Amino acid sequence: xxxKKFVEKLMNAVFFxxxxxxxxxxxxxxxxMVASGLPAIREIGLGKFLFGQVWASxxxxxxxxxxxxxxxSVYGTAGATLLGVPVGLLTAVFLSKVAxxxxxxxxxxxxxxLAGIPSVVYGLIGVSVLVPFIAKVFGLPKGTSLLAAMxxxxxxILPSIISVSETALRAVPPEYEEASLALGATPTETIxxxxxxxxxxxxxxxxxxxxxxxxxxxMAVMMVAGNVANMPALFDSVTxxxxxxxxxxxxxxxxxxxxxxxxxxxxxxxxxxINVVLNVALKGGKKGEK
Amino acid sequence: MENIITxxxxxxxxxxxxxxxxxxxxxxxxxxxxxxxxSGCGKSTxxxxxxxxxxxxxxxxxxxxxxxxGQDIFAPEVDVTQLRKNVGMVFQKPNPFPMxxxxxxxxxxxxxGTHSKAELNDLVERSLRGxxxxxxxxxxxxxxxxxxxxxQQQRLCIARALAVQPDVLLMDEPTSALDPxxxxxxxxxxxxLKKNYTVVIVTHNMQQAARISDKCAFFLLGEMVEIGPTExxxxxxxxxxxxxxxxxxxx
Numbered sequence: 001x002x003x004k005k006f007v008e009k010l011m012n013a014v015f016f017x018x019x020x021x022x023x024x025x026x027x028x029x030x031x032x033m034v035a036s037g038l039p040a041i042r043e044i045g046l047g048k049f050l051f052g053q054v055w056a057s058x059x060x061x062x063x064x065x066x067x068x069x070x071x072x073s074v075y076g077t078a079g080a081t082l083l084g085v086p087v088g089l090l091t092a093v094f095l096s097k098v099a100x101x102x103x104x105x106x107x108x109x110x111x112x113x114l115a116g117i118p119s120v121v122y123g124l125i126g127v128s129v130l131v132p133f134i135a136k137v138f139g140l141p142k143g144t145s146l147l148a149a150m151x152x153x154x155x156x157i158l159p160s161i162i163s164v165s166e167t168a169l170r171a172v173p174p175e176y177e178e179a180s181l182a183l184g185a186t187p188t189e190t191i192x193x194x195x196x197x198x199x200x201x202x203x204x205x206x207x208x209x210x211x212x213x214x215x216x217x218x219m220a221v222m223m224v225a226g227n228v229a230n231m232p233a234l235f236d237s238v239t240x241x242x243x244x245x246x247x248x249x250x251x252x253x254x255x256x257x258x259x260x261x262x263x264x265x266x267x268x269x270x271x272x273x274i275n276v277v278l279n280v281a282l283k284g285g286k287k288g289e290k
Numbered sequence: 291m292e293n294i295i296t297x298x299x300x301x302x303x304x305x306x307x308x309x310x311x312x313x314x315x316x317x318x319x320x321x322x323x324x325x326x327x328x329s330g331c332g333k334s335t336x337x338x339x340x341x342x343x344x345x346x347x348x349x350x351x352x353x354x355x356x357x358x359x360g361q362d363i364f365a366p367e368v369d370v371t372q373l374r375k376n377v378g379m380v381f382q383k384p385n386p387f388p389m390x391x392x393x394x395x396x397x398x399x400x401x402x403g404t405h406s407k408a409e410l411n412d413l414v415e416r417s418l419r420g421x422x423x424x425x426x427x428x429x430x431x432x433x434x435x436x437x438x439x440x441x442q443q444q445r446l447c448i449a450r451a452l453a454v455q456p457d458v459l460l461m462d463e464p465t466s467a468l469d470p471x472x473x474x475x476x477x478x479x480x481x482x483l484k485k486n487y488t489v490v491i492v493t494h495n496m497q498q499a500a501r502i503s504d505k506c507a508f509f510l511l512g513e514m515v516e517i518g519p520t521e522x523x524x525x526x527x528x529x530x531x532x533x534x535x536x537x538x539x540x541x
Binding site: 173175176178179180181182183184185186189193194197198 | 341343346371372373374375378379381383385386387388389397398401402447450451454
């Protein structure tokens with residue numbers, strides 16, 4: 001009897017430990033990010049750091065302005081979202097409302113597979129197909145550019161948008177759609193005027209999830225964006241927040257290294273904001289269901 | 291009175307199952323026809339055939355004819371959206387859209403091309419009055435329709451159907467999900483509606499059929515056993531099976 005009780009207690013402790021492990025990691029990371037990100041910001045000055053337009057970390061008189069990275073990440077993510085959302089949403093409509101079941105059952109695993117492809121593979125395809133293509137079409141000396149990064153990211157965020165939106169669209173009560181059809185709406189009108197509005201909070205969650213993936217992506221972006229610390233322009237080589245860190249980390253030291261941590265802190269804040277937005281979107285959805 | 295809908299030897303199959311076995315019936319204008327019969331007898335299926343909502347069910351096949359104002363509704367040139375505009379439907383479970391009361395009513399008219407604010411306001415008020423809901427909701431037209439009670443929601447659905455100006459209203463057990471007080475309100479409303487509309491109602495409630503309908507059709511196992519004036523069906527049915535059903539011997 002005693003042994004049984006002991007095992008129960010032990011297992012409870014194990015469950016509890018695993019339960020708080022994830023929370024503990026998040027807390028630790030947060031503390032670490034803030035602690036290691038702040039010194040450089042303090043030394044450079046918050047205004048100069050955030051709004052400085054020049055990043056010259058290895059110059060004789062180094063300058064650490066990350067505005068180019070911030071804007072590149074924002075523009076790149078916005079561009080990818082603008083391209084990816086319509087395609088993703090319409091794919092979700094196709095899978096949930098239009099496609100015959102058999103076809104949907106074949107397309108869906110392909111979409112899921114898209115999510116499973118490692119980002120380095122996206123980068124490879126981007127650099128070997130997309131980048132030369134862009135160079136040729138637009139007559140550029142090099143195709144590595146913000147545009148290339150946007151295109152690669154737009155494909156990478158498709159799976160999150162598609163699968164979350166599809167789930168939301170499937171959850172729309174068929175009674176709504178019946179009512180619309182019975183009023184003389186065509187199936188297409190019903191999708192755009194009833195199904196999508198009814199699923200909007202779920203769709204928003206999918207979009208935000210996609211945005212989160214896009215802004216955090218480093219590897220694929222590094223391979224196609226060119227990695228020059230320019231202010232963002234569609235056809236120029238650019239550096240994202242993520243790639244600013246990864247390309248210099250291996251040889252950085254001193255203030256430069258600390259500044260990279262500060263960039264990571266800014267990126268971390270972006271992701272936090274996105275997560276809060278996501279939670280609000282999901283909660284909004286639950287309220288709407290009442 | 292003129293017949294607005296006529297079905298001639300209408301057969302309907304779900305795959306291999308024959309759900310309607312040759313229904314021939316004439317529905318007169320501005321009357322309430324009640325379809326009664328035990329569950330699974332085909333009365334709802336028949337109702338949904340009249341505005342072709344059965345098209346949505348995979349594997350459905352129809353033989354025979356349904357004439358609406360003399361036009362076969364299954365003819366290839368028929369615009370099914372136009373048919374559904376003219377032959378409106380109210381469902382068993384109240385199903386307002388998750389939008390404001392106003393937008394629920396304006397949904398249909400907007401689809402069919404009414405966008406002027408004044409016209410829409412007018413239509414919304416007329417439709418809500420037509421469903422005797424106006425007085426209860428006039429102050430909260432912009433509030434979500436999901437905040438209404440079940441009975442109010444069902445009247446909203448009736449108003450929504452009226453807003454596209456149909457001449458036939460199909461009602462599929464419209465009160466079975468409602469409490470008695472709401473049921474009575476809807477029955478009173480139906481008596482009003484028949485002044486301007488032809489109403490076909492499926493009901494499981496015999497008293498309801500007796501109270502509100504002018505004609506009554508008894509369905510059994512995919513056949514229409516008999517149809518006649520409600521009084522006659524309930525007092526001296528011609529068919530033994532009808533008598534057994536309405537006296538509660540089965541069903």
